[in-house]
Amino acid sequence: MIADRVRLVVIAVLTITAVTVVYLRLGDGALSRLPQGWYRRLVPWLFIAPAILVVGLVLVFPAISTVILSFFNFDGTAFLGLNNYTSTLSDPVTQIALRNTTLWVILLPSLSVLVGLAIAVLADRVAYGGLVKAALFLPIAISAVAAGVIWTFMYDYQPPIADQTGTLNAIVTTVSGNHPIAWIIDEATNNYALIGATLWTQAGFAMVILAAALRAIPDELLEAARLDGASEWGVFRHITFPFLVPTIAVVMTTMTVVALKAFDIVYVMTNGRYGTDVLSTVMYRELFTAKDNGVAGAVATILMLLVVPVMAFNLRQFQHESRKV
Amino acid sequence: MPSRRRMRLRRLPVHVVVIGVSAIWLVPLLGLFVSSFRPAPAVLSTGWWHSFALPGDYTLNNYSQVLERDGMLLSLFNSVAIVVPATLLTVSVSAAAAYALACMQFKFRSGLLLAIVALLVVPTQITMVPLLRVFNHFGLTGTFLGLWIVHVGYGISFAIYLLHNFFAAVPRELFEAAEMDGASKSQIFFSIVLPICRPALASLAIFEFVWTWNDLFTALIFLGGFPDVAPMTVAVSGLVASRGNGWEILTSAAVLSTVVPMIVFLAMQKHFVRGMLAGVSKG
Numbered sequence: 001m002i003a004d005r006v007r008l009v010v011i012a013v014l015t016i017t018a019v020t021v022v023y024l025r026l027g028d029g030a031l032s033r034l035p036q037g038w039y040r041r042l043v044p045w046l047f048i049a050p051a052i053l054v055v056g057l058v059l060v061f062p063a064i065s066t067v068i069l070s071f072f073n074f075d076g077t078a079f080l081g082l083n084n085y086t087s088t089l090s091d092p093v094t095q096i097a098l099r100n101t102t103l104w105v106i107l108l109p110s111l112s113v114l115v116g117l118a119i120a121v122l123a124d125r126v127a128y129g130g131l132v133k134a135a136l137f138l139p140i141a142i143s144a145v146a147a148g149v150i151w152t153f154m155y156d157y158q159p160p161i162a163d164q165t166g167t168l169n170a171i172v173t174t175v176s177g178n179h180p181i182a183w184i185i186d187e188a189t190n191n192y193a194l195i196g197a198t199l200w201t202q203a204g205f206a207m208v209i210l211a212a213a214l215r216a217i218p219d220e221l222l223e224a225a226r227l228d229g230a231s232e233w234g235v236f237r238h239i240t241f242p243f244l245v246p247t248i249a250v251v252m253t254t255m256t257v258v259a260l261k262a263f264d265i266v267y268v269m270t271n272g273r274y275g276t277d278v279l280s281t282v283m284y285r286e287l288f289t290a291k292d293n294g295v296a297g298a299v300a301t302i303l304m305l306l307v308v309p310v311m312a313f314n315l316r317q318f319q320h321e322s323r324k325v
Numbered sequence: 326m327p328s329r330r331r332m333r334l335r336r337l338p339v340h341v342v343v344i345g346v347s348a349i350w351l352v353p354l355l356g357l358f359v360s361s362f363r364p365a366p367a368v369l370s371t372g373w374w375h376s377f378a379l380p381g382d383y384t385l386n387n388y389s390q391v392l393e394r395d396g397m398l399l400s401l402f403n404s405v406a407i408v409v410p411a412t413l414l415t416v417s418v419s420a421a422a423a424y425a426l427a428c429m430q431f432k433f434r435s436g437l438l439l440a441i442v443a444l445l446v447v448p449t450q451i452t453m454v455p456l457l458r459v460f461n462h463f464g465l466t467g468t469f470l471g472l473w474i475v476h477v478g479y480g481i482s483f484a485i486y487l488l489h490n491f492f493a494a495v496p497r498e499l500f501e502a503a504e505m506d507g508a509s510k511s512q513i514f515f516s517i518v519l520p521i522c523r524p525a526l527a528s529l530a531i532f533e534f535v536w537t538w539n540d541l542f543t544a545l546i547f548l549g550g551f552p553d554v555a556p557m558t559v560a561v562s563g564l565v566a567s568r569g570n571g572w573e574i575l576t577s578a579a580v581l582s583t584v585v586p587m588i589v590f591l592a593m594q595k596h597f598v599r600g601m602l603a604g605v606s607k608g
Contacts, residue, residue, distance in 0.1 A: 001553070005402035008469065012410035020417040021515070028511035041432075043510050044425040048437070051422035051481055058452060058478020059444060065455035115346065122343050125336070132343050135350040140597075141590035142583050143539030145558045149565060149579040150353045153360065153572055165372050165572070167356055200350065205601070212602050257446045264541040268562050280542070283450055288549070293454050300451045311446050318442045322435075 023050075063304070070297035074290075084298035088286075094299065097277040100191055101306070104262055104278060107195050108202070109255035113248055115199065116206025120214050121236065133211070137204040144201065148268030151197035155183035187275045194276055198265050202258060206251045213247035214240070249317070253310050260306055279303045361387055361577035368573040387577040396552055397578070400560035404538055404585070406469055407556050411476040412533040416526055418477060419484035424514050426485065427492035428500060438489070444482035452478075453546050460547060467551035475547055476537050484529055490603045491525035492518065528600025531593045538586045557582040 027046045031039050073080055088094045119136055123129035139147065156166030160179050164170040169180035183193045217240060225235045263280035266272060272281040279299055286296035360373045362383040367376065376382060392398050425431070426438055456475065457466065465471030495518065503513050519526065541558040548554050555563070561578045590597060 001399050002402045005399075005406040008406050009409050012406075012473075013413055016410060016413050016417060020421070024421060024511040024514065028509050032509055044429040044431040044434070047421040047425035047429075047510070047514070050418045051485060054418060054474065054478045055444065055481055058456065058475055059447060059482075062452035062455040062459075063447065066451050066453075069454055118342060119346055122339050125339055126343050128347075129343070132347045135347045137594075138354065138587075139350065141535055141539075141586045143541065143558050143586070145539070145541050145562050145565075146357075146579040146583045149561065149575050150357045152565070153356060153576065154353050156572075163371050165368070165370075167352060167372065167374075170372050170374075200353065203350075208598055208601055253446075257448070261448045261450070263450075264558075267541065267545075268565055271566070280448075280450055283453075284542075284546075287454060287457070287546075293458070297454050300448070300454065303448050304451045307446050307448055311443050314442055314446060315439060318439070322438075 066297045066300050067304075068297075069293050070295075070301045072294050074292040074294055076293060080294060084294045085302075088282075088295050088298050088302075093277060094279075094282055096275055097272075097279050097282045098302075100276060101260065101262075101278045103191055104195055104198075104259035105256055105306075107192075108198060108259040108262075109252040111195075111199050112203045112206040112255050113210075113251055115203040116208075116210050116251065117244070117248070119203075119207050120211040121240070123211075133207065136207050139201045140204045142201060144198075144264030145268050147197055147201045148265050151193070151200065151265075152184065152269050155193055157182040157185070184270060185274050190270065190274050190276050194266055194269055197269065198258070198262060201265075202255060206255065209251055210244060210247055213244050217243045249313075253313055256310050257307065260303060279306075357576050357579060360572055361580045363387075363573060365571050365573045368576075369571060387573045388581070391574055391578045391581060394564075396555065397560055397581075399553075400555050400557045401581070401585075403554055404556040404558075407472055407476070407544070408534055408537045410469070411473045411480075411537050412530055414473055414477045415480045415484050415533050416530055419481050419488055419529070420519065420522075420526065421514070422481075423485045423488035423492050424518055427489045428495070428497075428518070429510075441482045441485050441489075445486060447482075449479050449543065457546060465547075467548055467554055469554060472544065472547050475543055476533075476540075479543065480533055480536065484533065487529055487532070487600060487603060488522070488525055491522050495521055524596060524599065525603070527593060527596040528603070531589060531597050532600055534589055535586045535597075 024046070028043065031042050031046060034042065069076055070084055071080060071082070072078060119132055123132045154167050157169055157180055158164050158166070164173055164180055168183065172178055173180050181189060183189050221239055222235055225239055230238070261280065262278050263284070266276060266278055266281050267284070270276040272285070279302065283296050283299040283303070286292050286299060356373045359376055360368055362385070363373065363376050364382065364384050364386065367382060426434060460466045460471050499517055499521070500513055503517055539558060541562055544556050544559050548556070548559065561582050564575060564578050
């Protein structure tokens with residue numbers, strides 16, 4: 001089996017490379033026989049066609065079908081109108097998921113900006129700044145599955161009489177002498193616990209982007225303000241921060257999408273139990289446990305609608321930027 | 326002297342914040358790593374920090390146990406078989422498209438660019454129900470080919486966006502000179518654009534590699550019921566879900582699943598950062 005996999009990789013790599021070269025070379029050669037005007041007009045489509053084909057097949061066409069399916073019953077044989085929407089929106093499970101997704105969308109972007117900005121600004125002021133940046137950066141390469149294992153272990157709960165093996169509860173019990181907290185099961189803490197674990201994997205991203213924007217601020221500007229007697233906080237508030245606002249917006253929108261799409265970490269840590277469902281886990285269960293394509297489609301469509309404002313913002317930003325260039 | 330001391334005191338909050346954040350980010354990693362080498366009874370009864378008091382009480386047993394499990398070692402190779410072709414496909418398809426979008430003039434060019442930007446944020450969840458139906462119909466569910474296609478489709482709008490930003494920065498004179506000499510578009514693409522933009526392609530490849538390697542949701546949906554082809558993320562999450570696995574097993578499995586993307590990431594982090602900045606902070 002393992003040898004099969006290795007062989008598959010080698011064959012796939014060779015085939016993909018060969019097909020790419022042959023397709024572009026031959027296609028280009030065939031088009032160049034045409035009159036010059038036609039060549040110029042058609043050759044871009046030769047390069048773009050594969051991408052359009054894949055995007056159409058995998059994203060656009062299925063997305064449209066999902067919206068259509070969401071108006072039909074579980075196997076798409078009877079039209080239900082908005083029934084799937086009304087039934088799923090009145091289902092307490094979906095309501096909890098909507099509440100939690102809202103919590104994710106509020107907390108994850110703001111906390112990642114907060115942590116990322118704090119470290120981006122402060123790391124340059126201490127001798128060991130590189131270490132901190134590396135620490136924040138490392139989890140970017142860690143899967144949500146591994147992060148889920150790591151944080152389930154951090155949040156581990158043992159009965160009060162036993163030795164606490166979870167790091168957080170060991171701290172809670174020794175420092176404050178309180179009873180250990182069942183972080184992942186207790187509904188007062190578990191959603192924050194999951195968001196915290198995701199923050200741990202994402203804050204490095206925010207930090208890198210913000211640190212780069214920070215470096216782009218002209219030094220003379222900061223120096224001039226300091227010479228004028230502005231305090232460090234004043235410099236930050238009146239110069240650094242306004243400069244960073246566009247970058248913060250970029251990080252916020254990216255993190256909002258991450259929060260809306262959240263699935264892996266919830267699936268691994270609680271699988272939506274104890275009131276931690278998000279829209280993705282509800283959709284997953286409708287699809288595979290309830291096998292109801294209509295309701296699953298409705299949940300996915302609701303998720304898509306929630307993303308539309310972010311999309312509109314990105315588009316406006318993009319048009320703004322390209323006009324500047 | 327006192328003034329310097331006051332300066333130090335005023336900087337105390339900075340140190341507290343920075344050290345505190347570092348601790349929150351490093352301690353979980355340390356705990357994972359240490360626990361993965363501790364014998365099962367020890368992991369079960371005491372916190373991982375206790376092992377520092379009795380050094381020498383470490384074992385590789387957990388790792389050999391994880392690797393002996395059904396399908397664990399295979400899942401490592403499944404991950405490779407998913408990630409490497411998917412990454413290469415994404416890079417080649419998106420490089421060709423980004424070249425046309427960045428360096429050629431044609432009708433609908435700006436419309437296509439806008440569509441790419443719009444697709445950047447589309448939640449992949451919206452595509453899964455119909456896609457799964459089509460895949461079932463064509464027998465693509467549970468095959469690597471199916472998952473490659475899905476990963477290319479999900480990754481490509483970001484890929485084109487990222488490469489477009491890099492390609493657009495290549496000086497036009499380079500192409501124009503080559504065109505004067507009679508080079509065709511595909512010749513320019515293969516012998517000028519790709520070599521010049523090798524760092525950009527590397528950034529993209531690392532992104533796609535790490536993301537695809539770490540993906541659970543897509544693999545779960547499109548390979549779900551087929552253990553033969555399950556990648557590491559699915560195998561590890563299966564270990565978590567099937568109760569009764571001790572922390573020593575889960576932690577070493579998690580470390581194993583992280584080794585490959587971590588090596589790629591650390592070896593190429595310069596490219597990764599460059600790609601992140603080009604992909605996100607510029608328009």
